[in-house]
Amino acid sequence: MAQDSVDLSCDYQFWMQKLSVWDQASTLETQQDTCLHLAQFQEFLRKMYEALKEMDSNTIIERFPTIGQLLAKACWNPFILAYDESQKILIWCLCCLINKEPQNSGQSKLNSWIQGVLSHILSALRFDKEVALFTQGLGYAPIDYYPGLLKNMILSLASELRENHLNGFNTQRRMAPERVASLSRVCVPLITLPDVDPLVEALLICHGREPQEILQPEFFEAVNEAILLKKISLPMSAVVCLWLRHLPSLEKAMLHLFEKLISSERNCLRRIECFIKDSSLLRFALKTYFPYTSPSLAMVLLQDPQDIPRGHWLQTLKHISELLREAVEDQTHGSRGGAFESWFLFIHFGRWAEMVAEQLLMSAAEPPAALLWLLAFYYGPRDGRQQRAQTMVQVKAVLGHLLVMSRSSSLSAQDLQTVAGQDTDTDPRAPAQQLIRHLLLHFLLWAPGGHTIAWDVITLMAHTAEITHEIIGFLDQTLYRWNRLGIESPRSEKLARELLKELRTQV
Structure with a gap:
């Protein structure tokens, strides 16, 4: 030596x-x-x-x-x-x-x-x-x-x-962590150069046995910025490694997506779907986003409504409600992720969430308590048990009035507003008020007499730009869901498209 x-x-x-x-x-x-x-x-x-x-x-x-x-x-x-x-x-x-x-x-x-x-x-x-x-x-x-x-x-x-x-x-000795760290630092100004992609990818997927991250934060930040600005194109496995190894990059990617969604046509679900798919953020394993979700709840939500006979939708929704209620309100066996994670998981599978109101309106029998709870939870995830129970009572009363009105030979827009309590001084932004507005919209689309007064009701309802955007979003979302599930209702679909077209000319 x-x-x-x-x-x-x-x-x-x-x-x-x-x-x-x-x-x-x-x-x-x-x-x-x-x-x-x-x-x-x-x-x-x-x-x-x-x-x-x-x-x-x-x-x-x-x-x-x-x-x-x-x-x-x-x-x-x-x-x-x-x-x-x-x-x-x-x-x-x-x-x-x-x-x-x-x-x-x-x-x-x-x-x-x-x-x-x-x-x-x-x-x-x-x-x-x-x-x-x-x-x-x-x-x-x-x-x-x-x-x-x-x-x-x-x-x-x-x-x-x-x-x-x-x-x-x-x-045959392993590459020293210090050398890998140094190389990641060196690559920062070179990331967008032609032909450097393989080296960037290799650094991202290179995992050592060290207890702490060895790649430099500025390397992660530079790569993430280049990806978001479309200056480089890396395999999905490398992008996922980046976001899982450096959470600030994942957060920035999420904020970047939200900015695009907010600045674009926020009520066009097809454009929103394209943005989300292009961002690659829904390509993680479900367990990554919802680590504490019960497997039984995840399995039932993973079922596509299109693969289940329509006559079994109500039963499936009841089962979903039971599992969610146990996770949210049962303190002994509740989910470690809390109510928000359960709610986020539920809306992640939006086709189940969005059909609850329709199922309630189409049911001639007593409104099932399980669906009332599911609807109250969907619109007010931060509500406590007592407040959610009050919302269920309020919704049940509105549903009863709507059921009576559906049998009436003559309907008026003002009567419908009064029954739903939309002419009161209640804050229109409250979750319960939004829930009731959506019930009214479902009623207008499905009730035979609702088609004749639909535009009058919406004119009374949409007294602010915020509510107008909300209604546009509801109609676009409904048409999108009907198309995905193969629901055919020519008269309702035609009405929804006409209302959507008219409202969009006003914003």
Whole structure:
């Protein structure tokens, strides 16, 4: 080991002198000498890396105070950079110099300088005159040669990360976490460059055995930003790894999606569905979003109403209500995620949630308490047990009046408003008021006499822009659901489309 150290020091001085000569001369003899010694210089770099990776950055500077000069001279020599193997070894040597936690301005400046050199290696898109002559002699144009060189070097680094050992250095030892962290820091300014995607992907899917995250936060942030702005395209597995490994990136992706939904046509469900699918955020496993949900509730909600006979929908909704009520109100066996997670899971499968009111209005018998509870919970998830019970009583009374009115030969818009309590001073934004408005809209679409007074009722109901948007959203959502479930009701569908078209001209 001592002899190896002496040999390395002697070699170090030799190559330092060589690089100085190569740097100062550009004669044909100098070029020929560079090419003649490249294989030996690469071997020296391999030995240097093997030594550097065993030391921390402070020890390296103490042992080799001019190491930065040596590596810089090599990095700016076009003939050395003409070999992707040289580029790769130089990158790893430079990564060894990076101080993971700089303690002073000198160490911070060194880190910045190293990142600049690394950026030069990976992103320089021009060749000096000497390399142009060299590549032309090989039958390549520089514009064709460099992209291939960069691509090969990137693929080589990505391969090493995936296999988690340094094939090129004939060692089976695992790649040190510090080196992976350094490489992620280096990649930050290079993420959107062509052909760098494989390296970014390899870093994201590279999981070590360390208890803490080793990739740099700024790397995650830069990759996430590039994905959201469509500057790079990565496989779904890599994107999911990014969001699961760095929750702030997942949060930003969610906020980005919400901003797009709010700024777009918020009442067009087909556009909303396209935005959501394009964002890739519903492609996680259900357990990722709802870790504490009971398996039985998840299984029943996963059933598509389209796959269940229509006559069994009511029974399925009752079963869903029982499971949700147990999760929300049973303190002994309740879900650890609380009422909000249960509610969010319920609306995630919106086709079940949105058919509750229709089932209540179509039932000639006593309104089932299970469906009344489900409706109250859907519109008021934050309500307590007592407040939800009051809402159930209120909804039951409105349903009774609507059932009587459905048998009447003559209906008036004002009578319907009065029965539903929509002409009172109650806050129209209250969940119970929104629930009742939606009951009225369902009644207008399904009750035979409701079609004749539909526009009059909506005119009385939509006395604010907010309520008008709410009604537009309800109608669009209803038409969308009918289409997905194959529900055929030509008269109701025609009425809904006419109302939707008229309302959209007013906003």
